[in-house]
Amino acid sequence: MKLFNKYQSRALQFALDLLAQLQSTALSTSQIQALAQQWGLDYADQVIQPLCRAGFLEQTTDGYRLTADGTLPRLPLSAAERSTLAALLQIPESQLFLEPALWEHLAALCAGTPAPPSVQRYAPAGEPLPQHPGPEGFRTLLKAAQRRWLIRYTYYTRDHQTVPRQAEALPWKLEYSAYDRRWWVILYDPGQARTIKARLDNLEEIRLLGPSGVEDGEVEAAMDRLLEPEPVVLEVRRTRGTLERCFLVLENQLFERTRQVSEDCFYVSFRYYRFDRSEILRRLLYLGPGVRLISPPDLREALVALLDQALEA
Amino acid sequence: MKLIRALFPDSDQAALWRDGRKYPRFVRTYEGSGENRMADSYLLHALDTETDLPELLILLGALAASPRTLEQLRRSAELHCDDEEADGYSRVRRRILELEQYGYLQRQGRTFALAHDWLRQLENEELEALVQFVRFAAGTAYPRVAASFLRRSAEREMHRRGLALPAQSLLLRHNVSACVFDEDIVWQLQELIAARRGAVITMGRGSVECLPIALRIDMRLGRWYVLSMEQRGPVIRRVSGIRSVKQAPAVPPEQWQEAQQAVTDRFARCGCSGAMPAGEPVLVRARLNFSSAPGLQNQFAREIRLGRIVEREDGIYYEAEVNDPLELLPLLRSYAPWLRVLPGAHTLDQRLREDLLLMRQAAEGARNETIQ
Numbered sequence: 001m002k003l004f005n006k007y008q009s010r011a012l013q014f015a016l017d018l019l020a021q022l023q024s025t026a027l028s029t030s031q032i033q034a035l036a037q038q039w040g041l042d043y044a045d046q047v048i049q050p051l052c053r054a055g056f057l058e059q060t061t062d063g064y065r066l067t068a069d070g071t072l073p074r075l076p077l078s079a080a081e082r083s084t085l086a087a088l089l090q091i092p093e094s095q096l097f098l099e100p101a102l103w104e105h106l107a108a109l110c111a112g113t114p115a116p117p118s119v120q121r122y123a124p125a126g127e128p129l130p131q132h133p134g135p136e137g138f139r140t141l142l143k144a145a146q147r148r149w150l151i152r153y154t155y156y157t158r159d160h161q162t163v164p165r166q167a168e169a170l171p172w173k174l175e176y177s178a179y180d181r182r183w184w185v186i187l188y189d190p191g192q193a194r195t196i197k198a199r200l201d202n203l204e205e206i207r208l209l210g211p212s213g214v215e216d217g218e219v220e221a222a223m224d225r226l227l228e229p230e231p232v233v234l235e236v237r238r239t240r241g242t243l244e245r246c247f248l249v250l251e252n253q254l255f256e257r258t259r260q261v262s263e264d265c266f267y268v269s270f271r272y273y274r275f276d277r278s279e280i281l282r283r284l285l286y287l288g289p290g291v292r293l294i295s296p297p298d299l300r301e302a303l304v305a306l307l308d309q310a311l312e313a
Numbered sequence: 314m315k316l317i318r319a320l321f322p323d324s325d326q327a328a329l330w331r332d333g334r335k336y337p338r339f340v341r342t343y344e345g346s347g348e349n350r351m352a353d354s355y356l357l358h359a360l361d362t363e364t365d366l367p368e369l370l371i372l373l374g375a376l377a378a379s380p381r382t383l384e385q386l387r388r389s390a391e392l393h394c395d396d397e398e399a400d401g402y403s404r405v406r407r408r409i410l411e412l413e414q415y416g417y418l419q420r421q422g423r424t425f426a427l428a429h430d431w432l433r434q435l436e437n438e439e440l441e442a443l444v445q446f447v448r449f450a451a452g453t454a455y456p457r458v459a460a461s462f463l464r465r466s467a468e469r470e471m472h473r474r475g476l477a478l479p480a481q482s483l484l485l486r487h488n489v490s491a492c493v494f495d496e497d498i499v500w501q502l503q504e505l506i507a508a509r510r511g512a513v514i515t516m517g518r519g520s521v522e523c524l525p526i527a528l529r530i531d532m533r534l535g536r537w538y539v540l541s542m543e544q545r546g547p548v549i550r551r552v553s554g555i556r557s558v559k560q561a562p563a564v565p566p567e568q569w570q571e572a573q574q575a576v577t578d579r580f581a582r583c584g585c586s587g588a589m590p591a592g593e594p595v596l597v598r599a600r601l602n603f604s605s606a607p608g609l610q611n612q613f614a615r616e617i618r619l620g621r622i623v624e625r626e627d628g629i630y631y632e633a634e635v636n637d638p639l640e641l642l643p644l645l646r647s648y649a650p651w652l653r654v655l656p657g658a659h660t661l662d663q664r665l666r667e668d669l670l671l672m673r674q675a676a677e678g679a680r681n682e683t684i685q
Binding site: 001002004005006007008009010011012013015017019023024025039040046047050052053054056069071072073074075076077078079080081082083084085087088091092094097098101102105106109114116117119120121122123124125126127139140142145147173174175176177178179180183186196208216220222235244245247248249251252254255271273282283285286287288289292293294295297298300301303304306307308309310311313 | 488
């Protein structure tokens with residue numbers, strides 16, 4: 001069985017999505033065209049017209065609707081999707097996202113479904129699931145982030161590990177590092193118009209307060225203020241896949257430009273957030289001599305200091 | 314190219330022309346890191362929208378109404394088929410058997426029915442929680458392409474109920490999706506491993522017969538490897554180099570277990586390297602000193618993939634017994650300011666020093682270039 005198959009083709013997926021959406025609401029021609037583009041189709045008509053001819057759709061004055069007769073086609077979960085769900089329920093993070101009753105329900109549905117043979121993960125030890133704020137606190141944060149609601153929370157800092165403090169903020173996003181399984185929450189304080197990146201483990205007693213009235217753009221502007229003004233520029237030698245490794249190891253940075261300057265040499269630049277500075281330095285050490293840091297000068301001096309420290313160690 | 318343009322509208326404007334070739338580029342944004350758009354490349358599979366699409370939907374519509382026999386399905390399809398010459402029965406049969414093979418249908422005697430639809434059994438809030446979880450898993454777990462199919466199915470069920478999709482509330486770091494194309498091969502290999510079958514795998518330079526035993530994912534670079542037994546012994550191979558997989562006969566249980574044991578023994582002390590320069594695993598030790606960077610030892614402990622941290626009376630050490638000591642080089646280099654690799658039956662300490670000196674010289678060179 002192949003994963004790359006016609007049942008996941010954009011034409012069929014768009015058709016099924018369209019039929020599903022039309023069950024609850026009528027769509028205008030422009031809405032349908034926008035939906036088609038989301039699925040990677042240049043023109044909705046290449047699917048709409050065959051659906052009309054087959055009797056599923058009919059045209060209205062300003063769009064399309066379902067015809068009255070017949071049962072609508074649907075595609076249940078494939079064997080691959082069912083076995084993937086069975087496997088996903090086993091990952092520890094499922095406990096954060098799914099209420100115990102839902103987890104049990106899904107596990108019961110998956111009973112008897114063979115999970116795919118387990119994959120050996122050449123993965124770091126990583127971090128265990130955060131003890132705080134617990135699964136309920138996690139789901140409250142997620143709910144607040146989705147609804148743009150303010151929360152009140154208790155937090156600990158490195159300097160105040162025993163005395164908790166309280167604060168109010170909008171949890172903008174939850175951030176997860178797939179490599180070492182760490183969690184953070186990006187909070188936005190509307191009063192000070194600034195973001196706070198906090199370890200999830202440092203938060204507890206999370207309470208929903210109500211709508212924040214904060215627009216996405218406002219938080220994104222605050223995040224932009226955390227971007228370092230000068231991009232990182234690297235000189236990368238094309239030896240043993242260094243260029244590819246460079247992109248993969250620095251995957252979470254905001255790459256701007258890649259320029260080939262000679263047969264075996266590239267200049268790569270990216271923007272980065274202030275809070276990623278020390279991680280970038282370690283990643284540059286990880287990549288080794290095939291990658292040379294050209295600028296910014298302050299980061300280069302910090303790298304030199306680390307190299308001196310390493311050579312003295 | 315059309316699909317990339319459609320999925321990433323900005324890619325065209327940012328495209329780079331070199332040597333007469335066009336390289337579309339799409340920008341990764343911090344707030345968009347929770348979306349796993351690379352898996353959407355699987356949408357590229359072709360489907361004839363004039364014939365295949367309507368017939369497939371008609372068959373699925375008929376089956377959604379009630380279980381049907383092949384003959385009943387043929388009649389449903391025939392009503393909409395213009396091509397009188399075509400052999401409708403065999404075409405419908407082929408389609409139905411393929412749908413069954415993919416698990417969309419179940420056979421009940423002579424009739425076929427749609428597979429049990431799990432998503433319809435969930436309450437609205439449960440469905441929303443599942444969508445959130447599957448979005449997360451499709452961007453972080455491996456294999457991730459099938460999880461992205463599951464995400465689409467769950468989101469479609471929300472559309473069917475007229476529910477708004479939950480806002481994307483996750484940011485994902487280090488969610489490398491560079492090898493999603495390999496997962497088509499990975500999936501086929503997984504099926505062969507589950508069935509304990511042999512395989513003939515074709516690469517750029519020819520074919521080889523093997524017994525796939527396990528799949529391994531490098532979580533740092535997102536690369537897939539297959540561990541197999543071949544005539545020359547246990548082999549670890551990048552999946553990206555495999556062009557196709559053909560199944561070979563199943564092997565007896567004793568042969569499979571013997572091969573599994575040999576492969577496990579050979580590759581238990583390595584990540585992705587098949588090398589074993591000393592002919593046996595080698596102990597690598599490094600003395601740790603994180604006194605100048607409080608908290609960093611925790612991060613080092615999180616990043617260890619082979620070996621462990623050992624506390625002794627005279628200090629804290631990192632120890633690992635590995636087939637290929639050079640595999641540890643990038644990790645040890647990234648923490649070099651806070652550790653010292655001890656001499657042993659390897660050249661890792663010298664190699665690390667050489668790298669650091671080269672990097673120091675390069676940094677000095679960059680500094681001088683700027684001053685000039």
